[in-house]
Amino acid sequence: MDKNKKWFEAFERKNYKNLYYVQRGHVYYDLLVLETETNFHTLPIPVFVEHYFNEKIDGSEINFGKEERFYIQHDYIKEPFQVLDGDEYYEMKEWKKKLNETQKFLSSITEEERKLLENLNYLVIQETENQYGKEIASDYIDGSIxxxxxxxxxxxxxxxxxxxxxxxxxxxxxxxxEPISAQEVLELAKKQKSTV
Structure with missing residues (x-):
């Protein structure tokens, strides 16, 4: 319950960067997510509705709770939010996790290794010849620190x-x-640099 209390405090103080409504099948499984600089903080929709509106969402709502979801999204949540499905939310969580791992990892590497990552914007891992005889990247890394x-x-x-x-x-x-950690990128970049 302490975790929920912290969520409500952050929500009421607008102590977050973005607000997401995650739709996961039935409204009973939906989430309201606060994104901060380093993490995502989730609250089940039934807890949100009970806390602020003293109503129950118990999973027995008909038609997957579409009517309840409509009212929650249009009448109950007064702050701007973005709707995501469960897969989009999972991918976003994975991206944030990799970003956090990257920040931690960057503090432990040498200046030379850091420059190697900073100057990398496209690293080809594998190429395939197309029907015109041209080599194309079939496995590559892009992005930035x-x-x-x-x-x-x-x-x-x-x-x-x-x-x-x-x-x-x-x-x-x-x-x-898919997201890839800076540590994995550095290992692949060093390996490729040593074979050139």
Whole structure:
């Protein structure tokens, strides 16, 4: 309960950077999330509704609680917020986690290692030859120290835009993109530098 008390205090004092409403199937499982500089602080929607409006959300609401969700989002929450689904929230949490790990890691590396990361904006891990004989990056890292690093791995081996085939990648991504820690990036960059 102490955790909830801290959440309510931060919410009432507007001691957060962003507010998110996370929709996860039934309204009973929805979350209200405060984003600070370093973390996400979550509160289940039933707790929010009971605390501020003395009403119960118990999971028995019909139609996944769509009507209740509508009232919560349009009448109950008075602050600006962004709606996310569960997957988007998970990805955002992972990105924040990697960013925090990066900040901690950066304080432990040498100046030379830091410069290597600062000057890296595109690191090719693997290339593939397309049907025109041109080498294209099929696995690469981009990003920065400030915004975090991302590993992009080819997801469609028939991508037309890359000259690999005829797929226009309308219903899927050409690349799978995931956050990667600065430590992993540094190891890959050093490995590549030593082979050049």
């Amino acid at each position: 400030e915004g975090g690093f991302y590993r992009n791995t080819l997801a469609c081996a028939s991508s037309e835009s890359l000259g690999l085939g005829i797929c226009q990648c309308v219903n899927h991504k050409t690349f799978d993109t």
